[in-house]
Amino acid sequence: MLPIGPYTLKNRFILAPMAGVSEMPFRSIAFELGAALCTTELVSAQGLFRINTRTLRYLRFNPEVERPYSLQIFGGEPEVMARAAVIGKEHGAQIIDINMGCPVKKVTRSGAGSALMCDPSRAGDLVRMMREATGLPVTAKIRSGWDANSRNFREMADSLGAAGVAALAVHPRTRAQGYSGKADWSVIADLKKHVGDAFPVIGNGDVKTVEDATRMHEMTGCDYVMIGRGALGNPWLFRELLGGPKPSREERATLVLRHFREHLHFVSHERVTREKLPPEEEAARAEKAAVHNFRKHLAWYAHGLAGASHFRNLVNRLETKREVESSVEQFFLGAERDASGAPEEEYDVDYRTALG
Numbered sequence: 535m536l537p538i539g540p541y542t543l544k545n546r547f548i549l550a551p552m553a554g555v556s557e558m559p560f561r562s563i564a565f566e567l568g569a570a571l572c573t574t575e576l577v578s579a580q581g582l583f584r585i586n587t588r589t590l591r592y593l594r595f596n597p598e599v600e601r602p603y604s605l606q607i608f609g610g611e612p613e614v615m616a617r618a619a620v621i622g623k624e625h626g627a628q629i630i631d632i633n634m635g636c637p638v639k640k641v642t643r644s645g646a647g648s649a650l651m652c653d654p655s656r657a658g659d660l661v662r663m664m665r666e667a668t669g670l671p672v673t674a675k676i677r678s679g680w681d682a683n684s685r686n687f688r689e690m691a692d693s694l695g696a697a698g699v700a701a702l703a704v705h706p707r708t709r710a711q712g713y714s715g716k717a718d719w720s721v722i723a724d725l726k727k728h729v730g731d732a733f734p735v736i737g738n739g740d741v742k743t744v745e746d747a748t749r750m751h752e753m754t755g756c757d758y759v760m761i762g763r764g765a766l767g768n769p770w771l772f773r774e775l776l777g778g779p780k781p782s783r784e785e786r787a788t789l790v791l792r793h794f795r796e797h798l799h800f801v802s803h804e805r806v807t808r809e810k811l812p813p814e815e816e817a818a819r820a821e822k823a824a825v826h827n828f829r830k831h832l833a834w835y836a837h838g839l840a841g842a843s844h845f846r847n848l849v850n851r852l853e854t855k856r857e858v859e860s861s862v863e864q865f866f867l868g869a870e871r872d873a874s875g876a877p878e879e880e881y882d883v884d885y886r887t888a889l890g
Contacts, residue, residue: 536734536757539629539671539700541602543570543758547747547775548703550738550762551575551606551631551675554827559796562596563789564765568772570758571604576633579609579618579646593625594800601628604673608633610645612659616667623668629700630664632657632674634690637709648709651680651690658693671700675738678721681710687721688728695732702729703736703760713763716740722754736760744774767834787866790835794858797831798824821855828858839869 535546549556549564549572561572574592581589595603605627609615619630634657636647643649650657657674665672674694679685687704694702706721707713717739726735737756741747742764750759765771769789770781781789801824802817811819832849836842845865852858 536701536731538571538602538673538734541629541671545570545776546751546758547772548736548758548760549573549765549772550703550760551633552762552766553636554830555766557592557797557800558594558596558600559793559800560769560831562599562796563793564769564772565599567769568776568778569769571602571629572600573604573606573629573631576606576608576636576641577618577622579607579611579615582607582618582621583614585621590625593622593627595626597626603627604629604631606631606633606675607664608636608641608646609660610649610656612656612663615660616663619664619668619670619672623670628670630668630670630672632660632664632672634674634676635705635709637677637712642709648677648680651677651686651709652684654686654690654693657690658697661694661697661699665698672698673701673703674699675703675705675736677709678704678706678718679708681708684708685721687725691725691729695729699733701734701736701758703738703758705738707739719750719754722750722756726755726757734758738762744771747775767831767837783867783869786835787862790832790862790866791859793831794828794855794862797828798855801827822853825852825854825858832858832862836865836869838871839866840871841865841869845869 547570549569551573553575556575564572577592578589603626605622607615607618607622607630609618622630633647634650641647661672661674676687676690678687685708691702704722704725706718707715722737729735734757736758737750737754738760741750741759741761747759750756761771774780798821802820829849829852833846836845848861852861
């Protein structure tokens with residue numbers, strides 16, 4: 535495997551940055567279960583530039599576990615992105631990643647995310663200026679192109695490579711596809727052949743099992759395999775990729791409870807409100823917000839278990855910490871794998887959580 539800047543990762547398996555998912559508690563769990571790198575969810579360069587309190591909360595990380603700490607930033611203005619990268623470094627970032635793949639309009643209409651696929655020269659300027667401003671390795675995540683008529687991933691790789699990109703992840707769907715259809719792994723193979731060993735290529739898209747990861751690496755020759763939606767509700771996948779076992783019922787229940795409690799602490803600690811409320815009321819509001827936000831994780835953790843449909847219906851009515859803990863203990867300690875075979879589910883990352 536090629537190193538990413540000065541960092542030689544412990545294996546080739548990387549957690550994808552996912553909006554509303556890749557917050558500190560989930561990243562820490564993935565790292566502990568074997569992931570070699572876990573980049574943050576996308577963070578607004580404008581928010582960092584303006585020292586926005588809500589944005590700064592996304593920079594929290596666990597220095598004992600998250601090594602190296604990779605921060606993903608989105609934006610389209612080179613000067614703003616460079617300043618945001620400096621602020622990220624001041625808060626502990628060791629790798630800066632640029633989001634060049636987010637397909638949502640709120641991001642692309644500002645010239646950020648996958649809109650950068652339409653301007654390889656400006657994309658290269660971002661990498662160059664952020665690298666020069668921080669001295670850190672700068673990576674990027676792109677798509678195959680804007681649409682089927684403009685699959686310009688090779689041109690993007692040339693521009694970013696000339697600017698000194700430390701690694702390039704590619705999700706082989708176009709912006710127009712979003713997350714629909716099948717990821718075209720031939721794009722990853724083409725990109726790796728095109729750049730050779732100039733910098734590491736990270737393959738991403740439709741990796742849900744150990745077999746998928748093995749097949750992607752063998753078919754494309756990519757240096758690293760990035761796993762996104764396949765890790766939702768199944769962070770143990772990273773352990774399985776290294777030859778470890780699937781979780782037992784007890785381990786599953788214990789980890790879900792741990793994830794929830796750490797998520798509750800993370801949200802409560804970072805919660806910012808415009809109102810000045812009595813401490814008891816503020817704590818209750820923070821707890822309710824954390825429970826509502828964690829419901830999606832509970833549904834993902836239940837996938838493939840007997841009784842998951844009934845549990846998901848219950849999850850949507852949970853309001854308090856005590857209700858979550860009781861429901862988790864009752865369901866996950868008793869739930870077996872669904873022998874009938876759970877139907878395939880596709881999870882779209884909800885950018886609204888991160889973008890407001």
